[in-house]
Amino acid sequence: MMQRFFDGVTAFAHGTSNYDKIMRLIIQIGLIFLIIPIIELFEYLSQGYFYRRGNGYMTSQFHLKVGEKSLIEFDKSETYDLMEKAKIGTQNLPTASRTTIQCLLYFFPFFILISLYLFSVAPLLVAILILLYTTTLLTEKYKSSMYYNFENTTISLKRRVDGFLNSIVSKEFFKETRTSAALSYLYSLYKKHLNEYGSEKMNVEKKILKREGIMRLINAAGYVGIIALMLFYLINGSISVGIFATVYYSIDKINRCLKNMFQQIGETMKNIATTNFLFDYLSDDKEQKSLLSSLKSTDIHLENVSFGYTNSEKNVLENINLTIHQGETLAIVGENGAGKSTLIKLITGLYQPKTGAVLYGEHPTSDFSTDASQKPISGIFQDFIKYKMTLKENIKVSDMASDQPLEEVIEVANVNMDKFSEGLETLLSREFGGIDISGGEWQRVAIARGLYRPCDLIILDEPTAAIDPLEETRIFRLFEKATVGKTTILVTHRLGSVKIADKIVVLDNGRIAEYGTHEQLLKQKGIYYTMYSEQSKWYAR
Template identity: 30%
Template sequence: MDTGAIDPLTLRAAARYRRKSLGQLKRLVFTSVGLVWSAGRRLFVGLIVLQLAAAGLLVAQVLAVRSVLQAILALNEHADTSRVVVPIIVLAILTGLSSICSSFQTQLQRLLGEHVARAMWNRVLGVSTTVSLRHFESSEFFNQLSRVQMSALSRPYQVTQGLLSMAGALVASVALGAALFTLAPVLLPLVAIGGVPVLLASRRESRLEFDFSVKQTPALRLRSYFGLLQLGRDEAKEVRSLGLGPWLTGRFNDLYAAYLTDLGDHVRRRTSLSVLGQLGAAVVLGATLTVMIWLISRGSLDIAGAGAALVAIRMLTTQVQLVFRGAQSVFESGLFLDDLDDFLALGAQALEEDRGAEAPDGFQTIRVGGVTFSYPESPRPALCGVDLELNAGEIVALVGENGSGKTTLAKIIAGLYEPTAGSIRWDDHDLSEFSPSSVRERVTVVFQDFVRFALTGTENIAAGRIGMPIDPERVRFAARSAGAERALDGLPNGFDTILSRMFSGGHDLSGGQWQRVALARSFYRDAPLVILDEPTASLDPRAEHDLFTTLRAALRGRTALFISHRFATVRGADRIYVMHEGKVVEQGTHAELIREEGRYAELYRLQSTVRVGMADS
């Protein structure tokens, strides 16, 4: 799926095409019921039983009303109050049971809704953590993800709830219809017709709701972003130092004002449709009651029967509208679930893309040959015909100015991106022969913008290989190798201290200490290839020198690709590749590159001059 090719107009057109298909509706119903059944089958069965019980209680109340009215009329003739007591007690009991049943339904619906929400979150999170990294370069992917989070996650339950409501209302309608038929058969088709205007209005409302959601998604994402900028811990210092608060709030309010304007128009359109539907239903109801009065005037319906018929009509009208509202819920949710299905299909695609043999546990040589890569929606390639070689046990440096393609190349070597052209070979095998997940298992990457988990020090390090039980000794050894052991031991609870002030009892680390924890995470993973993307960015010059001089010992024979824009840091690398504008322009040892008097030598001397100047000042 090419996420960059989707736009809201295309999505709306596809939705309109799909909603015409009865097969699509059947699939929607079976899929949603299956999901709800697997998420909470006991709760689901309980709700069905309660729906049936509620329908039976409605019919019983109609009959009880008739009995009460008959007893009251009989009271006028015989003055015997005992004949009224029992029907009234029965009606009261039935009314109480109906209320109790409704209360149980509400609570079971809440429980079942949470079970379904958890199941849907698991599916959505499974997709978002397994799809190719290229999707995260597409704005439409984030639009789709946002729609899924805001609307589609709750829709499978709403479909099932709509179906339950329809089923219960249908059962009640049949029972009430049978009761009304025994009282006045001619009234029954009039009550049924009363639901048609509601159905027609509801269908149009559903289409409006989906179109509104699709149209508003980009603006809602942008508004949420401006909100997060004012709430985030990492952004707080810069927001205050630059005085951005009023400006950010202004942008947030402008976006919200535009949304409220559009929402007002949308609500007015939906309300107008709803009013038209209800007015149509009211007209039909008025006609039904007029016919009932005509029947009474002719003597075809007695007073007790008329009273019971009036209650039956009111109840039946409500149930018929519930049937059509349930249909609306299914129809409206179906439009959102089509969108959800498209998103979940990315997970199936990711599983399909992950096929292949298991990557070997090690390698003698990794060869990058003619690799070219372009980001989605980017006008020019990030890499152009790159060649590079990594031999087992080597420390290879990749240097260049910012934007030269170093990190992109690292992601491709790590199996996070597939090259647009060219190949990566592990010994005699093309990387494409192996499943991407098995390749990633054999590579560990420390990115410059590594994640600082608000977890304990132990968990931050053990995240390097979280699929196995945490080994405290191995965690400590990794921390020692990265130079993080002393900093973690100095915390109040040592390695078990939460490394964030977001939670009670937590403590934060300095940038350099965090960088060492990230390095320890990579060492704990114990992969044959280690990629270090600017691993010394937060370290002072002495710590930077110490890290690189001890790196070979810490790697213990593993291969390392060391990425840096600081040329002095990588002098001891076995081989250095110099990148510029997505190409490798030079390669060799430090001494060889200095002798060549090329780009590396020029930038090395320039950086050395800057460092000396800064030291003198």
Template identity: 35%
Template sequence: MIKKIIYHSRIIISVTINTISTSHKVSPFYLIITFFLTLLKGISPLIFIYLTEKTVSSLINDLNDSTISATPFFFIFMQFLYLVVMEGINYIDRIINFRLYQKMEYYFNDETFSICTNIPLIYYDDLDYYNSLEKATTGIGKGSGVYLQEVRSFIQSSITFIGFVISLYVIHWSIALFLFFIVILLIGINIYTSKSDYEQFISQILKARKIDYFESLFKSKEVAKELRIFKHSPYLLTKWKGLFWLVSDEQYSLEKKNSRKLFTVSLLHFFLNFVFLSLIGFYVITKKITIGKFVALSQVLSNSINISYQLASALGKIFRDSLTLNDYYVFKDTVPSERSYLEYNSEMENFKSMRVDNISFSYPNHEHLVLKNISFEISAGKKVAIVGRNGSGKSTLVKCLTGLYSTVGGEVLVNEEPLTKEIREKFFSAVFQDFLKYEMSIHENIALTNDLDDEIENRLLKVIKRTGTSDLLHKYDLEISDNVGATLHGRELSGGEWQKIALGRALFKDSPIIILDEPTAALDPVSEAKIIEEFLDISIGKTSIFVTHRLGSCINADVILVMKDGELVEQGTHDELILLNGEYTELFNMQAKWYTQKEFEYN
């Protein structure tokens, strides 16, 4: 038990220091102002109770002396002034807090997005990692600001609480002890509640993701078509309802359990309040204290209920949210980054060759090898086709060639240097099967920049013309500054039109190596042949690697790599592979036969 308390205390201290340090980094001025205001707000209830006591006492004195003095009206005015000042403090506190929240949310989100863009791609295929990512980063931006507010609330409540304890101790030590007892009891319940909430959140991460997934299906334009054709909606609704109420019932059960504990403590608090109010009432009757002090102490006792809850609740929230924020700090410190080099190497100025040396690959937590002992070499300027049946490992090989996936044994060498993040950024561009459709302008989709100087515009127009994107500009009467994608009120495009824009993005980067991972799958055979032909034409002097399932496009490739069950079973030119009469020949003949049959049927 003691070890757990020490462990959690260390987490709270560590997270609090990190959060305050971050807020100081974000805005030292705002941080100092907020904590100064916290001090004022912590003292303020004591000031108001003091003014109330003085007002009542002076009124009673004037009543007893049958006189009218300025003293009661002075304290009434001071109460009015107090309320005006406190409203001003609250106003300043709100706007400063709001701005500080924004700055902290921006800082943490920026840091999170940087982490996400620099971790190895393979971690997105690892369920354990993805759950860690979800657990550590969900709401971290706003959560950090909320945590800082919770720390401030705890400090503010502590200042007020200490003042209340001292005030009650003057009357009787037992009253102060009672207040301590209630607060400790509430703190224990709130910490237990917060721990239960956190553990439930962790246990429900996967279920919550499933609920989000099913909810996204009902809002998806792509899914809407299938729901209407196959009538899947009743089944999907049943799945969603089951998960929703499974999670909701677990949360409801915990809420009832926690609320019962708080309700019991509240009843105890009210009972003891009744006892001690009766006690100080007795003190008034026996003239041990004045009526003014009775009013002040009764306010202290009444407010002690709220302040006890505030103090315990703030600490409970600090406990809960410190665990969440600690997940983020642990995640940030432990998540790996891609291999990188910092030293300048003159050999990396121009691309000369890529050597794949006996690489294998498997997904995290899986022993099965998706790629097995693959070796080949590509010289600068070569046109390389990667072919094979579905599931043969073509796309996985591409991810290994670009360093997006780390290999299990073996190495990918560029100019005889191990492949790194910087080498990929310098030498590679690619269009993948699941390329992105940016809901932005055509210019931004291709160039990914707002700049449009003469040099960028000339390059952009050449790329648009080469990829056939100019045709859709004429077709829809669009300018390069016009948005595409219907979600943000742009022009919706077909799959083939989107692919032309994605091809333009790859060509615009003007890298020495261009990879096309079946980007023309949505195009008809004629359009595909034209795109690949143009691609090969414009890639003269560059190294082009393309993955395709239509072998007719491979005839003009310098090297064809034939994949089967994760292995490189053949490599060579089209003529060389046909002579081998192996896997490539079988695939080629199957497709030739298919096209011949179709042509016969159409005729």
């Protein structure tokens, strides 16, 4: 159309074309310029939609795969490196898919059609263009390879940078960071690691810029050659003024479009390279395991169980033999570092023993799926989560579809409903316009949450650490009623609470040092007796 337009204008200027013909050409060109913005708007909206849907889907797949991982994997730094690289893939895969489609349906047809047009004008022009853009393509391939290697080798460093930044600015760290005057030191660590990361990236950018600078000089020389060649053809009469004007006018647009094409191809190569991280992560086959639906008539047996986080480290637990009868309340006590929390994770199947077996009846925990929704197990932990949701959602989060009333668990946990201005619909997050509550009140909400979940086995891991001893006694009395018929495992440092337990296990340096009832252990005058006597002095008048 541009060629026809320029030829028509030239003919009109020489008096060999009429006014009506030139106006038709102007209207045709005008319509094209009106259509282009509409197409570009549609393209812009489509790209955003494509990215949001694609990123949302891949992110959900990533999270599902994370949910399949065993808890022990999260004690390894390699796990977090793999997850961080896979997250890069979730962001880059939609872009890689979109640009691949864009190349196939837009850039490649454009390049082919432009090449055919230029070939009809002067075949040598096509040869020069192919040479120019082959070098550009090689440059983009080099860039994608460099960026892939950079992401692969610096991911751990990037996580440290993010970790130090989080310790400076996040709400969870804010109070202690300020009151302990740790800000300046944390900021120095952040700067140090950020500079190290920036230096690594700068080295990559310098290598890329050197390669790219050479290629741009070649491209500039090529375009000068194209203009010189067109002038030569025009002077010797091989092409018309209209053709020369068309190519000259369009060369910048062609240059920008083809440059954009190869940049997109380069981005696609880079993104496809990084999506390999995601595919590697997602392709880790999920092992098909049985579902554990009930523990109502099942005892739990630990047979010669030993556990360590790595083969090189000393075992945290050593040769544990224990039977927990169905419906029994077992208390686990011991000094810090004795292995109490690790034992809980083994009993619930979150960890698998290095040697020995944890059996539900006759079946080892390794036979069962790690999917928490398929396990009749609930837990109330000291390090509970404060969900930024309503009170109702905080309690019902494990089963929002359940019609079970909340009144009973709220009563057991002694949640003070007078503090919630909108009742169960009160939002527990000041930063989103709701309210904040004390640590003790949050712990009551967490207790209600754990009791609300239908279960046959309930874990109480320091569930009342933020509650005063008198209130703790009242709650544990209500616990006894609420957990009748359920197997209950209680982990606590406050030995006054363990009187409700049928049996008590005393851990010492990863081994069972004592086992029996409260009265039996006091008579033995061993570790439990010493711990209980020392704590009794706290309350002596």
